[in-house]
Amino acid sequence: MAGDRLSWAGLLNWSLSYVDGAGPSRAVRDEERRWLADAVEQHMMMDVVSRMREIALLMSTPPAVLEAQGITHDDIEDLLSELQVHVESIDMANDLHSVGGLVPVIKYLRNSNARIRAKAADVVTTVVQNNPTSQQLVMEASGFEPLLSNFRSDPDLTARIKALGALSSLIRNNKPGVSAFRLANGYSGLRDALNSESARFQRKALSLTHYLLSESHSDCSVFAQLGFPQLMMRLASSDDSGVREAALGGLLELARDTTLGNRNLLAEHDRLRRLLRGRMESIRTMTPEDLDAAREERQLVDPLWITCYHEPSMLRNEGLLVLPGEESFEQPPDVAGRLFEPMRRASARRAPPAERSDPRDEIGGGMVLLLGGPAQDGRSNSPNH
Numbered sequence: 001m002a003g004d005r006l007s008w009a010g011l012l013n014w015s016l017s018y019v020d021g022a023g024p025s026r027a028v029r030d031e032e033r034r035w036l037a038d039a040v041e042q043h044m045m046m047d048v049v050s051r052m053r054e055i056a057l058l059m060s061t062p063p064a065v066l067e068a069q070g071i072t073h074d075d076i077e078d079l080l081s082e083l084q085v086h087v088e089s090i091d092m093a094n095d096l097h098s099v100g101g102l103v104p105v106i107k108y109l110r111n112s113n114a115r116i117r118a119k120a121a122d123v124v125t126t127v128v129q130n131n132p133t134s135q136q137l138v139m140e141a142s143g144f145e146p147l148l149s150n151f152r153s154d155p156d157l158t159a160r161i162k163a164l165g166a167l168s169s170l171i172r173n174n175k176p177g178v179s180a181f182r183l184a185n186g187y188s189g190l191r192d193a194l195n196s197e198s199a200r201f202q203r204k205a206l207s208l209t210h211y212l213l214s215e216s217h218s219d220c221s222v223f224a225q226l227g228f229p230q231l232m233m234r235l236a237s238s239d240d241s242g243v244r245e246a247a248l249g250g251l252l253e254l255a256r257d258t259t260l261g262n263r264n265l266l267a268e269h270d271r272l273r274r275l276l277r278g279r280m281e282s283i284r285t286m287t288p289e290d291l292d293a294a295r296e297e298r299q300l301v302d303p304l305w306i307t308c309y310h311e312p313s314m315l316r317n318e319g320l321l322v323l324p325g326e327e328s329f330e331q332p333p334d335v336a337g338r339l340f341e342p343m344r345r346a347s348a349r350r351a352p353p354a355e356r357s358d359p360r361d362e363i364g365g366g367m368v369l370l371l372g373g374p375a376q377d378g379r380s381n382s383p384n385h
Contacts (some may be wrong), residue, residue, distance in 0.1 A: 003162055046068040048086050049095060055083050056101035059108065073113045080108065080119040084126050093127045097137045102127070106138070107144035109163075114156035121147065121162035130168040133176065138170060144180050152185045152189040161201050164193065166207045178215070187212075187219075194231045199240040206235070206246035213253040229254060233271050236279070241297070248300040266308050276305050280314050293324060 058066070058079060066076075082100065085092040096102045105127075108120035124143060138144070147170065150163035167186070171177030193205035209228065210217055223229075228250070235247035255266050266272050279301050283294055291298075293310045302321050305313040315321045 026374070047091075048092060049099060052083065052086055052092065052096065052101055053099045055079050056096075056099050056104060059104035060100065073116060076108075076111075076113075077115055078121050080105070080116070080123055084119075084123045087123065087127050090131055093131055094133050094137075095128060096134070099152065102137060102143075106141055106143045106146065109143070109150060114154070114159045117146055117150060117154065118156070118159040118162040121150065121159070121166040124166040125162075125169045128166070131315075132174065134142060135170055135174045139174075139176060140178070142168065144177065148181070148184055148186060148189070151186075152192070157198060157201065159198075160193075161198070161204060163206050164189075164201070164208070168204065168211070172211060178212070182219070187222060191226050191228065191231065194228070194235060199238070199243050202235060202238070202243045203240070203246055206232075206243065206250055210246065210250050210253060213250065213257075217257050220254055224254065229269070230271075232268070233275055236275055241294075245296045245300060248297065248304060252300060252304045252307065255304060272308065276301055276313075280305075283315060283320060284318065295323075295326065 047116050058071075059076075083105070084094075087096055093314050096105070105120050105123050108116055109124070110118070124138060124147065144167075147163045147167045149160055151167055152160075154160045154163060167181070190205045190209050193201045194209075196202060209223070213223065232247040232250045232254075235243050236251065238244045238247065251266065251272070279297065283291065283298060283301070286294060298315055298321055302313045302315050305311075313321075314354055
């Protein structure tokens with residue numbers, strides 16, 4: 001192949017020579033297969049970087065110019081959705097800053113349109129999750145501050161939830177991020193989220209709370225002083241099973257902190273004893289199907305009871321802790337962490353865009369005339385919710 005860029009016309013002619021019916025087909029040699037695979041991969045990577053540059057240029061354009069060009073908020077949201085698809089690849093995520101796209105995305109966190117603020121937070125989440133390089137770049141680009149502001153005080157609930165998701169991905173396994181969250185009194189924002197009426201907001205706040213408690217037991221006293229035990233006891237009776245399990249997980253983490261007396265604080269709380277007894281009575285009356293669905297809750301209630309009261313729970317005594325066919329366990333599952341799993345996907349999952357099944361549904365098409373020719377497949381305007 002001549003030059004640094006693949007000639008698709010030449011590739012097409014080369015491929016058709018095997019299937020044009022003009023003569024007998026011959027087997028493609030292994031080296032030819034490898035050349036073809038490498039050529040396609042190289043072109044797609046170059047095409048993605050080029051497209052990211054185009055999107056970055058558009059997002060850097062003053063709003064008045066965009067409006068004069070007929071670009072709407074829906075168009076911007078679609079562009080952010082497309083960008084989120086591209087940065088699923090960890091290499092592309094780390095390239096976002098070098099192509100000029102990271103700073104504009106962070107600026108969109110302050111946009112007047114709530115949907116754009118939420119979608120920008122989605123992009124940040126994808127960029128930083130399990131990615132120390134991009135976590136540092138976002139911190140250096142002052143991305144922490146607008147995320148924290150949106151999480152704590154955005155008037156739109158969805159934008160608040162998305163900002164919390166991005167913050168969680170930004171500070172996980174990131175000591176400077178955790179320190180910044182602590183110094184900015186982010187814990188009070190988590191408390192406000194637990195006091196909200198949104199189960200989704202509560203689950204995400206409980207997940208981050210569980211992470212912070214497990215990472216630093218020195219924070220347990222701070223959470224206790226802010227009233228988190230009482231909030232978690234209330235949420236442990238939630239109708240939402242995810243909230244209920246995450247709250248029990250947080251209480252267990254606090255109870256295991258023996259250095260600051262949280263175990264005694266919880267054990268002496270009549271509300272917790274009544275709560276756990278009530279949950280166990282409810283579990284005892286469940287059908288076999290419901291018992292199976294409540295496995296995580298069973299495996300949290302029992303160790304919490306043992307930790308606080310130093311005696312087996314009725315679930316253990318009555319054989320409801322480990323049902324026939326279930327594996328035994330020594331430690332309860334990381335329920336709160338599991339709830340936040342989509343925000344901390346392993347970097348191994350982050351394959352290049354070429355391996356995605358069909359990214360077209362995530363890519364907005366309103367920008368084709370302004371940004372240049374589209375890919376050969378069509379692009380829809382469906383935003384990524």
